[in-house]
């Protein structure tokens with residue numbers, strides 16, 4: 001018989017029943033055994049496995065076994081047309097994903113999960129506190145998970161904290177959230193002395209930050225000039241390191257080199273970095289998190305909702321169209337820089353949540369990234385950059401059971417990333433739908 005708890009979890013997608021997810025999370029914590037029969041597995045590190053059973057107990061993968069002839073009856077017994085396998089006993093698969101491409105849940109290194117459109121439909125930023133805002137943030141989390149993203153790094157907002165906790169406790173469905181809480185926004189000398197900056201970083205750690213976010217450049221729409229001195233950047237990145245936290249730095253042009261020299265973990269955006277800057281990053285082991293399209297495409301698509309709200313002008317939008325080819329150029333050069341580690345981050349803002357995977361398509365189509373490299377950037381490499389390489393991003397024994405399946409092969413056709421038909425996070429199945437049954441935006445338009 002199929003495990004009833006799993007059946008309930010499978011129905012969440014259809015019922016939208018968050019309470020069931022919570023119950024299932026509890027049931028799963030008891031260590032039930034689930035077997036997933038997979039035909040093609042991308043292991044997250046660039047490897048490909050064929051015809052394996054992925055065995056999950058509780059929240060973790062405990063085995064990845066090659067299916068032998070005697071065991072292969074499991075896939076033969078599976079129902080066709082859906083990703084759900086037939087109920088069976090004696091080691092038979094609970095879930096038959098044999099016609100799909102199975103891979104680790106994706107990791108988005110740069111999202112703004114609480115950024116939303118307000119009641120009037122206009123950009124309302126990420127600090128809203130009404131009930132509508134709270135539900136919208138929960139919806140952002142849900143559609144992000146349904147899109148196959150089981151972990152995101154939010155960079156950051158105070159509102160991330162209750163959302164992170166609610167998801168971690170299984171009260172509502174969503175991706176695992178890491179947050180920077182309040183970012184350090186560079187304002188030249190007004191940012192503070194190095195000591196004041198260190199105190200700010202410590203305050204974020206005390207508030208529960210998983211990572212420190214630093215703005216070292218103006219918005220590229222305003223020219224992208226540096227907003228922190230080398231000394232200020234050194235203080236911020238060094239204090240983060242002392243606290244055992246990573247520092248990710250929003251940086252364009254000259255700020256890329258300065259942040260790299262300051263010893264930060266990762267550069268966000270990186271537009272107009274020179275080849276020498278990229279080389280320096282590779283030498284220092286600094287990760288690069290560039291964007292190939294989604295964030296700007298989304299702004300242009302929802303232009304009327306953004307223009308006139310703080311930070312968004314007609315001139316800024318005119319600049320964006322010029323920035324897009326610069327970003328494509330950056331990624332092309334980055335991919336050619338030996339040893340440079342390029343991770344996957346979308347910079348998802350209001351309107352982009354649940355469409356994070358579009359960035360994969362942009363990377364492959366517009367920036368010449370190999371599809372496998374695009375997948376790894378959001379799997380093992382993305383996990384490594386977050387210091388979570390031993391927990392997520394790979395399908396292997398001992399890893400968190402974050403497993404997704406696509407209807408199609410992204411190595412042949414990158415648009416398969418839009419067709420996520422199965423999502424398991426921490427051993428709990430949140431989505432398991434028939435092929436062709438994936439509505440746009442997981443059924444929720446912004």
Ligand SMILES: [Zn+2]
Nearest residue numbers: 110112155347
């Ligand atoms: Zn951002």
